[in-house]
Amino acid sequence: MKNLPETKLDKIVSLCKRRGFLYQGSEIYGGLSGTFDYGPLGVALKNNVKNLWWKMFVDDREDMYGVDAAILMNPKVWQASGHIGGFSDPMIECQKCKKHFQADNLEDKNKCPLCAGKLGAERRFNMMFKTSIGASEDESSVSYLRPETAGGIFVNFKNIIDSFHPKFPFGIAQIGKAFRNEIAPRDFIFRLRELEQMEIEYFIRESDWEAEFEIWRKHMEEWMDAIGIDRSHVHEIEVPAENRAHYSKRTIDFEYEFPFGQKELYGLAYRTDFDLRSHAKGSSVPLEYYDDATGERFVPHVIEPSLGVDRTILALLCDAYTEDEMDDEMRVYLKLHPRIAPVKAAVFPLLKNKEELVAKARLVYSAIKSEIGAVIFDDNGNIGKRYRRQDEIGTPYCVTIDFDTLADDTVTVRHRDTGKQERMPIGELAGFLKKVIS
Ligand code: ATP
Numbered sequence: 001m002k003n004l005p006e007t008k009l010d011k012i013v014s015l016c017k018r019r020g021f022l023y024q025g026s027e028i029y030g031g032l033s034g035t036f037d038y039g040p041l042g043v044a045l046k047n048n049v050k051n052l053w054w055k056m057f058v059d060d061r062e063d064m065y066g067v068d069a070a071i072l073m074n075p076k077v078w079q080a081s082g083h084i085g086g087f088s089d090p091m092i093e094c095q096k097c098k099k100h101f102q103a104d105n106l107e108d109k110n111k112c113p114l115c116a117g118k119l120g121a122e123r124r125f126n127m128m129f130k131t132s133i134g135a136s137e138d139e140s141s142v143s144y145l146r147p148e149t150a151g152g153i154f155v156n157f158k159n160i161i162d163s164f165h166p167k168f169p170f171g172i173a174q175i176g177k178a179f180r181n182e183i184a185p186r187d188f189i190f191r192l193r194e195l196e197q198m199e200i201e202y203f204i205r206e207s208d209w210e211a212e213f214e215i216w217r218k219h220m221e222e223w224m225d226a227i228g229i230d231r232s233h234v235h236e237i238e239v240p241a242e243n244r245a246h247y248s249k250r251t252i253d254f255e256y257e258f259p260f261g262q263k264e265l266y267g268l269a270y271r272t273d274f275d276l277r278s279h280a281k282g283s284s285v286p287l288e289y290y291d292d293a294t295g296e297r298f299v300p301h302v303i304e305p306s307l308g309v310d311r312t313i314l315a316l317l318c319d320a321y322t323e324d325e326m327d328d329e330m331r332v333y334l335k336l337h338p339r340i341a342p343v344k345a346a347v348f349p350l351l352k353n354k355e356e357l358v359a360k361a362r363l364v365y366s367a368i369k370s371e372i373g374a375v376i377f378d379d380n381g382n383i384g385k386r387y388r389r390q391d392e393i394g395t396p397y398c399v400t401i402d403f404d405t406l407a408d409d410t411v412t413v414r415h416r417d418t419g420k421q422e423r424m425p426i427g428e429l430a431g432f433l434k435k436v437i438s
Helices: 008-018 040-059 075-081 150-154 157-164 206-227 274-283 309-320 355-372 383-393 403-408 426-437
Strands: 022-024 036-038 064-067 088-093 100-102 123-126 130-132 142-145 170-179 194-204 234-238 250-258 261-272 289-291 296-298 301-308 321-326 329-334 345-349 375-377 397-401 410-415 421-425
Touching: 008 022, 008 309, 008 321, 008 329, 036 040, 040 064, 040 170, 040 194, 040 206, 040 309, 064 157, 075 142, 075 150, 075 274, 150 170, 150 194, 150 274, 157 170, 194 206, 194 309, 206 250, 206 261, 206 301, 250 309, 261 274, 261 309, 301 309, 309 321, 329 383, 345 355, 345 383, 355 375, 355 397, 355 403, 355 426, 383 397, 397 426, 403 410, 410 426, 421 426
Parallel strands: 064 170, 345 375, 345 397
Antiparallel strands: 022 036, 088 100, 088 123, 130 142, 170 194, 194 301, 234 250, 250 261, 261 301, 289 296, 321 329, 397 410, 410 421
């Protein structure tokens, strides 16, 4: 069989494994489909994304409250939200090879795309992971791993009101894991069974929903600019009523041009007052806002920007992966924004066997590491090889300590994207790095 050319996604997957960004979950046991483990560089990149989101949408605002709710919730939550009844995908099983397919993705619903066998009838498949709580395993012990973080926000609405008496409008934000028993997990970390979400429920008056929807659409665009997702690769698609979730009166999907097609990156939905009303009914606890100023009592409506952390990482990697030629050699580099790059700077002594260079480089390394954190020391191989290694993981700056450094306390700072080098006093390094990553 002829070898197929490596696709861009293959190259990204292989770089991620080789350099410690992402590994197949449970790999030494043959893997577990739909799960991935983040390695040291992957977790650094992911934390930078989550921290920036939290800073932009929680810390830098006065109207936002963060929560970290339990993943296991009372099953009545999912009864009220409609997930037990309706969180399902159409599934078809091949009668010959027994593989399962998401019916909407099949071109021919009669013939198996893998073995050409006859396909069975379409049936609904609930995507929530069932588990049981406690020692007995009867119906009363059934619970679910949450399929979205939003549930944990709605059940804490009253707690936030009681503890903080927020002014209206206000939002509740959460970052956390969600679980979906996807029929066909695929495309690296695009469709996972264990995923992470960054979600906000922003509580508004019904009369303001159209204006608030526009405000949140802009915030999502600002977010993509802040982390460095190229917006020319993102398309905002109005979701027609028949494809919207049961609770939504308007949804926009932010679709990104992934190497395997244009697919949903984020969603923005107007969920009306569906959730608060349903949970108030399900729990018999009124979920209302009382406005001191006007004496009004009402059930707020909600705008929900919903962002997948893993799809964010994948879009960032797709935008960042670049091949070019430098010094007559092919090179691969990740053009990540310095703000989210897992390593901000690498410090090198020009020569490994010159004690005074190594000692000085160690001093510079410790000084900037204590201020910036994500800095590494490397004295392995020649300088060219060290540059290539850092390029491949997206380190924006390499700092070299040479013989001139010993005389005048200046270093060479090399820029990842252009390969340009500049001389800089050691005393200015930390300030320079702080400025470019802030
Ligand atoms: P899709 O249509 O691709 O299945 P969805 O419409 O079900 O996605 P939402 O329920 O709106 O997705 O979830 C909010 C966000 O969570 C999505 O925009 C996406 O970023 C992320 N997400 C959803 N499902 C997955 C998954 N299986 N793996 C990774 N991320 C996911």
